[in-house]
Amino acid sequence: xxxxxxxxxxxxxxxxxxxxxxGEPKDxxxxxxxxxxxxxxxxxxxxxxxxxxxLGGTMKQSIPAAAAVEMVHNFTLVHDDIMDNDxxxxxxxxxxxRFGMPIGILAGDLLFSRAFETISKPxxxxxxxxxxxxxxxxxxxxxxxxxxxxxDISMAxxxxxxxxxxxxxxxxxxxxxxxxxxxxxxAISANKDFADVTRxxxxxxxxxxxxxxxxxxxxxxxxxxxxxxxVGNDIREGKKSLPILMAIKKASSQEKKIILNAFGNSSVxxxxxxxxxxxxxxxxxxxxxxxxxxxxxxAAMKSILIYDGSAKNELLSxxxxxxxxxx
Amino acid sequence: xxxxxxxxxxxxxxxxxxxxxxGEPKDxxxxxxxxxxxxxxxxxxxxxxxxxxxLGGTMKQSIPAAAAVEMVHNFTLVHDDIMDNDxxxxxxxxxxxRFGMPIGILAGDLLFSRAFETISKPxxxxxxxxxxxxxxxxxxxxxxxxxxxxxDISMAxxxxxxxxxxxxxxxxxxxxxxxxxxxxxxAISANKDFADVTRxxxxxxxxxxxxxxxxxxxxxxxxxxxxxxxVGNDIREGKKSLPILMAIKKASSQEKKIILNAFGNSSVxxxxxxxxxxxxxxxxxxxxxxxxxxxxxxAAMKSILIYDGSAKNELLSxxxxxxxxxx
Numbered sequence: 001x002x003x004x005x006x007x008x009x010x011x012x013x014x015x016x017x018x019x020x021x022x023g024e025p026k027d028x029x030x031x032x033x034x035x036x037x038x039x040x041x042x043x044x045x046x047x048x049x050x051x052x053x054x055l056g057g058t059m060k061q062s063i064p065a066a067a068a069v070e071m072v073h074n075f076t077l078v079h080d081d082i083m084d085n086d087x088x089x090x091x092x093x094x095x096x097x098r099f100g101m102p103i104g105i106l107a108g109d110l111l112f113s114r115a116f117e118t119i120s121k122p123x124x125x126x127x128x129x130x131x132x133x134x135x136x137x138x139x140x141x142x143x144x145x146x147x148x149x150x151x152d153i154s155m156a157x158x159x160x161x162x163x164x165x166x167x168x169x170x171x172x173x174x175x176x177x178x179x180x181x182x183x184x185x186x187a188i189s190a191n192k193d194f195a196d197v198t199r200x201x202x203x204x205x206x207x208x209x210x211x212x213x214x215x216x217x218x219x220x221x222x223x224x225x226x227x228x229x230x231v232g233n234d235i236r237e238g239k240k241s242l243p244i245l246m247a248i249k250k251a252s253s254q255e256k257k258i259i260l261n262a263f264g265n266s267s268v269x270x271x272x273x274x275x276x277x278x279x280x281x282x283x284x285x286x287x288x289x290x291x292x293x294x295x296x297x298x299a300a301m302k303s304i305l306i307y308d309g310s311a312k313n314e315l316l317s318x319x320x321x322x323x324x325x326x327x
Numbered sequence: 328x329x330x331x332x333x334x335x336x337x338x339x340x341x342x343x344x345x346x347x348x349x350g351e352p353k354d355x356x357x358x359x360x361x362x363x364x365x366x367x368x369x370x371x372x373x374x375x376x377x378x379x380x381x382l383g384g385t386m387k388q389s390i391p392a393a394a395a396v397e398m399v400h401n402f403t404l405v406h407d408d409i410m411d412n413d414x415x416x417x418x419x420x421x422x423x424x425r426f427g428m429p430i431g432i433l434a435g436d437l438l439f440s441r442a443f444e445t446i447s448k449p450x451x452x453x454x455x456x457x458x459x460x461x462x463x464x465x466x467x468x469x470x471x472x473x474x475x476x477x478x479d480i481s482m483a484x485x486x487x488x489x490x491x492x493x494x495x496x497x498x499x500x501x502x503x504x505x506x507x508x509x510x511x512x513x514a515i516s517a518n519k520d521f522a523d524v525t526r527x528x529x530x531x532x533x534x535x536x537x538x539x540x541x542x543x544x545x546x547x548x549x550x551x552x553x554x555x556x557x558v559g560n561d562i563r564e565g566k567k568s569l570p571i572l573m574a575i576k577k578a579s580s581q582e583k584k585i586i587l588n589a590f591g592n593s594s595v596x597x598x599x600x601x602x603x604x605x606x607x608x609x610x611x612x613x614x615x616x617x618x619x620x621x622x623x624x625x626a627a628m629k630s631i632l633i634y635d636g637s638a639k640n641e642l643l644s645x646x647x648x649x650x651x652x653x654x
Contacts, residue, residue, distance in 0.1 A: 023470075028477035079436060083429035102410035102480055105432065106473050109406060112439055113469035120463035124456060132458045136447035142440035143350075146433050150355035153429055 005314060009049055010042045012059065017067050020118055021111075031099040031107035032114070035074050039090030044069045044182040046318065047207075051186025051200045053311035054304065064122050065134050065185040068115040072138060073178060075111035076145055078104060083153070112142070119185075133188045141181035148174025156238075161245050168209065176208030183207075199303050203315065206300035210293040211322045216241035217289050218325065221277055232273035238264020243289060247280040255279050290323075297323045332641060336376055337369045339386065344394050347445050348438075358426040358434035359441070362401050366417030371396045371509040373645065374534075378513025378527045380638035381631065391449050392461050392512040395442040399465060400505060402438035403472055405431060410480070439469070446512075460515045468508035475501025483565075488572050495536065503535030510534075526630050530642065533627035537620040538649045543568035544616050545652065548604055559600035565591020570616060574607040582606050617650075624650045 014036075021033045045066035052062035080086075081094040082104050088094065096104030116135060123131025151170040155162050162170070183204030187197040219234035220243040234241055247259055262268045262276035297319050304312055341363075348360045372393035379389035407413075408421040409431050415421065423431030443462060450458025478497040482489050489497070510531030514524040546561035547570040561568055574586055589595045589603035624646050631639055 023474065025474060025477045025481060027481070028474060075436075079432050083432055103477065105406050105410055106477055106480075108436075109402075109439070110470060110473040112436070113466050113473060116443055116462060116466035117470060120459050120466060124459055124463055129451060129459075132447050132451055132456075132462070135443060135459070135462045136451055139440050139443035139447060143437060143444060146437040146440060147350065147352065147355060150352045150430065150433055153433075154352060154354070 006042070006046055009046055009059075013042055013045045013049075013063070013066055013070065016063050017070060020067055020071075020114055027099060027103060028106055028110060031095050031103045032074075032110045034092075034095050034098060034107070035077055035090060036070065038092045040070075040074070042070060043211075043318070043322075044073050044178060047179065047182040047204060047315070048186040048189070050311045050315050050318070051183040051203075052190045053186075054200075054307050054309065054315065055187055055190040055192045055196050057186070057190025057192075061191075062186055062189040064119050065138075065189045068119045068134070068138060069178065069182045069185060071111045071115035071118065072142060072145075075108045075115070076149075076178075078108040078111065080149065082108075083149070128191065130188055130191055134185050137181050137184050137188065141177045144173045144177035148172070148177065155240050161248050162240055164242070164245065167240070167242055167245060171209060171212040172205070175212040176205050179204040179208030179211070199306070202303035203300045206296040206303070207319055207322060210296040210300065210319070213242055213289060213293045213296070214323060214325055217243055217286065217293075220244065221281060221286060231270070232262065232277050235259075235262050235273055235276055236264075236266055236268060242292075243280060243285050246288065247283050247285050250283045250285070251279070255283070293323050333369070333373055336373055336386075340369055340372045340376075340390070340393055340397065343390050344397060347394055347398075347441055354426060354430060355433060355437060358422050358430045359401075359437045361419075361422050361425065361434070362404055362417065363397065365419045367397075367401070369397060370538075370645070370649075371400050371505060374506065374509040374531060374642070375513040375516070377638045377642050377645070378510040378530075379517040380513075381527070381634050381636065381642060382514055382517040382519045382523050384513070384517025384519075388518075389513055389516040391446050392465075392516045393509075395446045395461070395465060396505065396509045396512060398438045398442035398445065399469060399472075402435045402442070403476070403505075405435040405438065407476065409435075410476070455518065457515055457518055461512050464508050464511050464515065468504045471500045471504035475499070475504065482567050488575050489567055491569070491572065494567070494569055494572060498536060498539040499532070502539040503532050506531040506535030506538070526633070529630035530627045533623040533630070534646055534649060537623040537627065537646070540569055540616060540620045540623070541650060541652055544570055544613065544620075547571065548608060548613060558597070559589070559604050562586075562589050562600055562603055563591075563593055563595060569619075570607060570612050573615065574610050574612050577610045577612070578606070582610070620650050 017036055018033065021029055021036070023029045048066040048069055049059055049062045053059065077089065078095045081089060082096045082101060086094055087097050092098070095107055099107065115138065119134040119138065120131055148170055152174055155166070155170060180201045181204070183200035184197050187200040216234070219239065219241060220232065230236070235244070244259070244263065248256060251259060258279045259276045262273050300319055301316060304315060344363055345360065348356055348363070350356045375393035375396055376386055376389045380386065404416065405422045408416060409423045409428060413421055414424050422434055426434065442465065446461040446465065447458055475497055479501055482493070482497060507528045508531070510527035511524050514527040543561070546566065546568060547559065557563070562571070571586070571590065575583060578586060585606045586603045589600050627646055628643060631642060
């Protein structure tokens with residue numbers, strides 16, 4: 001992936017975001033900008049911009065939608081961290097830890113309302129329905145994200161291990177829906193019709209699923225130097241992610257015992273976690289998961305084959321980047 | 328106020344709301360509907376509908392905006408209850424107490440996204456910019472509400488007693504902005520122009536301020552049988568509301584001592600609270616506050632004098648109802 005291109009795009013988005021996230025009272029706006037200021041790859045705004053450019057639109061046309069999507073993404077992070085009681089993100093304290101829980105909730109809410117201000121105001125005096133289409137698309141995605149997060153919470157609470165289908169349904173809502181919206185909103189910003197919006201949405205949906213599948217794999221077998229999390233973090237936390245549910249389905253009763261001994265067990269020793277990881281690896285799970293990610297990556301690629309130009313290549317590079325994070 | 332008219336309107340809004348708040352997972356949608364199902368006067372949707380009708384619009388035209396405003400109102404209640412750690416509302420457990428904090432946060436978020444879906448989708452294939460205007464107006468109001476709530480939190484934390492101006496600025500954002508949006512969105516739903524939207528917004532702003540001023544008065548001196556809260560509840564909780572800050576400004580040092588002894592003191596005796604209330608009453612605060620509410624009520628009335636018809640009378644009755652709650 002051309003990281004320079006990404007960095008150049010990011011800097012334009014960042015200055016627009018910071019202009020849209022200033023106001024009074026200061027601590028509320030600081031809390032709302034806090035995570036954005038401290039990291040994030042800006043994958044979603046990049047997808048908005050490139051989805052607009054692939055259809056002949058300009059970066060300028062796509063900036064409001066790109067910023068709105070990043071605000072919504074950060075809103076979900078801020079609220080998720082409160083729900084999960086997480087204390088660190090991007091290597092800094094989470095928003096509710098830094099500013100207190102009430103301002104944390106409000107900062108998320110503010111990012112939400114600012115996102116919808118950002119995609120409505122600039123279109124108020126323009127003809128056509130680009131603005132309203134952006135709003136309807138983003139609002140639907142937010143509903144999906146809420147539903148996906150509620151599914152995730154109920155999966156985590158349940159004593160059952162979910163099926164693969166249930167799991168994919170959950171990540172389609174929780175993660176993929178905002179990638180779908182990003183690509184769709186890029187196409188809408190370029191003032192394109194239904195067929196283009198659908199193609200780009202298909203790209204976003206498949207990229208999103210591949211992204212989450214690989215993320216889950218990294219969470220279990222990933223190199224702690226890259227993930228910046230302790231080895232086998234998701235096993236210790238008892239996260240019912242794809243590698244775990246596939247491994248448990250495939251394991252012998254002896255292997256299952258080794259995995260479940262470490263699963264959701266915060267006081268488990270490092271060597272026991274490592275034994276669980278190597279047991280999972282020995283089941284051939286990694287290859288199967290990478291194949292699944294590749295399947296979705298291919299589907300994403302196919303959906304934009306009819307286009308040409310540099311934005312197409314940049315979207316394809318992004319796809320490689322997402323899948324190859326695991327290698 | 329003609330309560331039959333209100334009840335008739337409420338039942339139409341309620342069935343629309345319930346159709347917009349059904350989905351999966353069930354517990355999330357139950358949590359999102361929970362407060363709406365258990366009470367609320369639907370003042371804001373009533374204002375949307377009457378503001379549309381006063382300009383010649385129909386109830387049908389105003390239903391999406393009316394429902395969206397009620398969803399946003401309930402979203403703020405659900406999140407406020409988490410921030411304030413309140414356990415009871417409308418005589419039932421608050422959403423986060425009943426469904427747990429994570430689902431409470433999500434239920435609020437879902438109400439938010441559903442509100443924006445509700446005012447965007449029906450307008451997608453219509454000409455004109457009614458839908459986008461509704462979105463921009465509601466999103467701006469949500470930002471104001473967040474800012475107002477943050478101001479309220481910082482006032483509560485501070486050791487200082489705020490000035491009357493600071494207080495009014497806070498309630499304009501926290502409470503009044505959604506009344507402004509309700510009336511403006513009614514006018515926009517009727518497809519009316521800037522002058523009408525401005526007049527109705529002025530009505531909503533002044534009604535909202537009067538509403539909150541009276542609410543604060545009831546919180547200090549109100550009859551517990553009507554408020555369903557212990558006598559002097561806001562004094563015990565240390566709420567820096569208008570009656571308190573006016574009383575403290577006006578009190579002699581001896582009187583101040585009596586008030587501050589009960590203020591924010593959860594273990595204070597009933598007779599000490601009553602002594603604080605009668606001290607506040609003896610300062611003539613109640614009359615001054617009622618005059619302030621009347622001032623805003625008059626300003627509201629004047630702003631819609633140029634109109635005629637039954638919806639005008641209903642809005643004026645609503646104004647009386649809001650101000651006369653204290654009598």
